[in-house]
Amino acid sequence: MEEDRYIVKKGNVTIKEIAFDAKVSIATVSMILNNKDKKISEATRNRVLEIAKDLNYIPNTMARSLITRQTKTIGLIMPDITNPFFPEIARGAEDKASQSHYSIIYCNTDDNIGREDQYINTLTEKMVDGIILAHSSDREESSYGLNRNRVPIVLIDRDFSFPNIVGKVLVNNKDASFKGVNYLLEKGYEKIVYIAGPMTTQTAKDRLDGYKMALSERGVEYRDNYVKIGDYKAQWGELAVKEFLNEGISFDSIFCGNDLIAIGAIKALKNAGMQVPEDVGIIGFDDIYMASMMDPELTTIRQPNYEMGFRAAELLINEINDRSENIEKGNMDVKKIILETELIIRKSS
Amino acid sequence: MEEDRYIVKKGNVTIKEIAFDAKVSIATVSMILNNKDKKISEATRNRVLEIAKDLNYIPNTMARSLITRQTKTIGLIMPDITNPFFPEIARGAEDKASQSHYSIIYCNTDDNIGREDQYINTLTEKMVDGIILAHSSDREESSYGLNRNRVPIVLIDRDFSFPNIVGKVLVNNKDASFKGVNYLLEKGYEKIVYIAGPMTTQTAKDRLDGYKMALSERGVEYRDNYVKIGDYKAQWGELAVKEFLNEGISFDSIFCGNDLIAIGAIKALKNAGMQVPEDVGIIGFDDIYMASMMDPELTTIRQPNYEMGFRAAELLINEINDRSENIEKGNMDVKKIILETELIIRKSS
DNA sequence: AAGAGTAGATTAAACGTTTAACCAAATTCA
DNA sequence: TGAATTTGGTTAAACGTTTAATCTACTCTT
Numbered sequence: 001m002e003e004d005r006y007i008v009k010k011g012n013v014t015i016k017e018i019a020f021d022a023k024v025s026i027a028t029v030s031m032i033l034n035n036k037d038k039k040i041s042e043a044t045r046n047r048v049l050e051i052a053k054d055l056n057y058i059p060n061t062m063a064r065s066l067i068t069r070q071t072k073t074i075g076l077i078m079p080d081i082t083n084p085f086f087p088e089i090a091r092g093a094e095d096k097a098s099q100s101h102y103s104i105i106y107c108n109t110d111d112n113i114g115r116e117d118q119y120i121n122t123l124t125e126k127m128v129d130g131i132i133l134a135h136s137s138d139r140e141e142s143s144y145g146l147n148r149n150r151v152p153i154v155l156i157d158r159d160f161s162f163p164n165i166v167g168k169v170l171v172n173n174k175d176a177s178f179k180g181v182n183y184l185l186e187k188g189y190e191k192i193v194y195i196a197g198p199m200t201t202q203t204a205k206d207r208l209d210g211y212k213m214a215l216s217e218r219g220v221e222y223r224d225n226y227v228k229i230g231d232y233k234a235q236w237g238e239l240a241v242k243e244f245l246n247e248g249i250s251f252d253s254i255f256c257g258n259d260l261i262a263i264g265a266i267k268a269l270k271n272a273g274m275q276v277p278e279d280v281g282i283i284g285f286d287d288i289y290m291a292s293m294m295d296p297e298l299t300t301i302r303q304p305n306y307e308m309g310f311r312a313a314e315l316l317i318n319e320i321n322d323r324s325e326n327i328e329k330g331n332m333d334v335k336k337i338i339l340e341t342e343l344i345i346r347k348s349s
Numbered sequence: 350m351e352e353d354r355y356i357v358k359k360g361n362v363t364i365k366e367i368a369f370d371a372k373v374s375i376a377t378v379s380m381i382l383n384n385k386d387k388k389i390s391e392a393t394r395n396r397v398l399e400i401a402k403d404l405n406y407i408p409n410t411m412a413r414s415l416i417t418r419q420t421k422t423i424g425l426i427m428p429d430i431t432n433p434f435f436p437e438i439a440r441g442a443e444d445k446a447s448q449s450h451y452s453i454i455y456c457n458t459d460d461n462i463g464r465e466d467q468y469i470n471t472l473t474e475k476m477v478d479g480i481i482l483a484h485s486s487d488r489e490e491s492s493y494g495l496n497r498n499r500v501p502i503v504l505i506d507r508d509f510s511f512p513n514i515v516g517k518v519l520v521n522n523k524d525a526s527f528k529g530v531n532y533l534l535e536k537g538y539e540k541i542v543y544i545a546g547p548m549t550t551q552t553a554k555d556r557l558d559g560y561k562m563a564l565s566e567r568g569v570e571y572r573d574n575y576v577k578i579g580d581y582k583a584q585w586g587e588l589a590v591k592e593f594l595n596e597g598i599s600f601d602s603i604f605c606g607n608d609l610i611a612i613g614a615i616k617a618l619k620n621a622g623m624q625v626p627e628d629v630g631i632i633g634f635d636d637i638y639m640a641s642m643m644d645p646e647l648t649t650i651r652q653p654n655y656e657m658g659f660r661a662a663e664l665l666i667n668e669i670n671d672r673s674e675n676i677e678k679g680n681m682d683v684k685k686i687i688l689e690t691e692l693i694i695r696k697s698s
Numbered sequence: 699a700a701g702a703g704t705a706g707a708t709t710a711a712a713c714g715t716t717t718a719a720c721c722a723a724a725t726t727c728a
Numbered sequence: 729t730g731a732a733t734t735t736g737g738t739t740a741a742a743c744g745t746t747t748a749a750t751c752t753a754c755t756c757t758t
Contacts, residue, residue, distance in 0.1 A: 027707085030746060067712075094455075289583075293613065294644075389735095412743085417715090
């Protein structure tokens with residue numbers, strides 16, 4: 001009795017056994033279990049339900065999916081789950097998915113296009129109903145992985161041109177970084193350097209544009225040697241500051257591509273004996289949870305991380321449902337959701 | 350031509366079509382595609398392979414899984430993906446999984462037993478081949494979710510008694526916290542308070558034991574009002590310090606249940622005008638990436654986060670393979686892997 | 699009282715694979 | 729030369745569902 005629970009039963013309870021016990025056909029059982037039982041009497045209905053429960057019936061999703069062509073699963077591909085920005089997105093996506101009875105297969109690409117392509121293929125094979133994709137930084141025009149894909153994709157955070165895109169959830173990065181740099185300018189900072197992420201993402205390009213725009217609007221000259229391009233990690237922030245210092249470039253504030261970079265930058269600054277915000281003002285991007293825990297607390301541009309994930313999942317799931325309802329609807333326009341950013345003023349500038 | 354890529358084809362290429370084109374039986378195609386082609390001539394082999402490629406064939410995993418009873422997917426259930434400790438574990442698990450051609454379905458329970466049970470059921474329905482589980486803090490003896498489970502489980506980080514456990518990947522928490530508290534003692538700290546996580550996890554109990562043991566070994570009296578129990582979040586660390594301060598309890602150092610708590614504690618201390626480590630020494634637990642980015646850099650007890658995930662996945666996958674090879678092997682003993690912790694001395698104590 | 703409806707089911711095909719069992723033709727062996 | 733073996737496959741069942749089409753026995757209409 002007790003031991004039973006530890007034994008892996010060879011075959012599991014199927015609809016067939018229920019049908020046998022209840023002395024009805026398997027079709028009847030299936031209909032009852034799926035609430036398509038308009039025409040089933042209360043009596044058999046209850047009998048079947050009871051037996052199913054007694055037998056501890058668990059439906060076999062494989063068999064079902066084979067017919068329905070839906071797996072109730074979506075893939076979530078992210079570049080770096082170790083950057084707190086992405087788990088926060090994941091949480092949003094997962095909450096929405098779970099509400100709608102979807103599961104999420106999560107994939108971490110390490111910002112590597114090879115892994116990304118491979119994941120797209122694997123997910124396609126696993127017949128996920130859709131994919132939420134924050135593409136890796138080094139994605140080039142087209143590649144093997146794409147061609148095999150046949151699954152609807154919602155792009156998140158990073159814009160890109162791609163087959164099978166049905167939606168995008170983005171933020172106005174240009175506007176956001178404009179706000180940030182503008183704030184620095186207003187605060188009286190004049191020599192604003194920019195430690196950027198990889199310029200292969202549209203995100204990064206837009207942020208650079210915003211930076212330039214803010215400067216030019218105030219008549220501050222843009223200088224090439226004021227911007228350094230790297231990746232989105234704290235280590236890069238640390239390194240970049242050291243480089244600026246070594247190169248003897250004088251600056252009074254740093255606009256950072258994300259909060260992680262900002263955190264690294266602050267560390268390097270402190271190590272060099274400089275005070276934030278007195279000697280150097282810092283502004284980050286993302287508003288990850290840690291931003292408010294730093295010393296000084298980080299001024300940053302908030303993205304609605306959780307909401308981005310949630311909305312992306314929502315958009316995707318709606319699209320999936322639309323498609324399955326009306327296969328020939330052929331609604332080819334991609335839905336674009338642009339979320340608001342917000343300047344969060346704390347202590348670092 | 351170009352447009353084809355954007356169109357969701359109604360039916361996809363199947364093994365059947367390949368067989369038709371190649372003028373062989375579907376069995377032959379199947380064998381070739383699965384490298385079970387000992388008895389197939391090079392000629393047909395190449396022909397089939399070529400056609401499969403031309404047709405851009407993607408195998409249907411559902412159909413396959415239905416027969417093989419393997420999905421090549423494992424579930425990863427974690428309490429809080431927003432705590433950097435867990436993404437680091439997830440990375441390890443994912444890397445191993447991906448090496449062995451497994452995918453991971455990730456689930457976040459929010460430390461809520463209801464969600465956890467629900468996920469276990471969903472994963473079982475999705476026929477994952479196994480589950481890696483860091484159980485939620487509020488799990489009680491037994492519950493609905495468990496009874497339905499028929500999937501091998503590897504426990505990670507938090508020990509527990511559970512049906513279908515095939516392995517555990519843990520750390521000697523008692524020993525680890527002993528090391529930490531002992532270090533504080535050696536450093537000359539005398540009034541060590543302990544801000545703990547939820548005492549429902551074995552992890553937390555063991556750490557408390559280690560704390561007590563270190564004290565008693567040095568002849569320092571254990572005091573009940575020196576330990577506060579909460580959750581594993583930075584906010585709790587902040588709050589707990591405020592409470593200690595309000596209660597007028599004097600202390601010269603804090604042993605924290607994890608790094609997040611430590612980070613919150615440092616913040617509260619600074620707000621109260623106290624210096625770390627001069628006025629109060631701090632030691633954390635986990636060694637998350639952020640620990641080295643704090644000011645002061647956090648002294649902490651390192652857990653091999655990435656490795657824990659990796660080893661857990663490894664253990665699980667091996668077990669899955671063993672089972673499917675030799676169904677009656679009946680190897681019921683759970684494999685236990687205890688990983689080493691390490692005291693990382695930085696600046697906070 | 700005959701025809702039309704309806705309630706409550708059942709039948710059987712289909713989904714796309716895998717795999718054990720079988721088979722025909724060609725080759726080898728005694 | 730005839731039996732045995734090997735080569736290179738094929739057949740058909742099975743996995744567990746869903747669902748469109750069908751069926752039977754009643755109950756209403758008129």
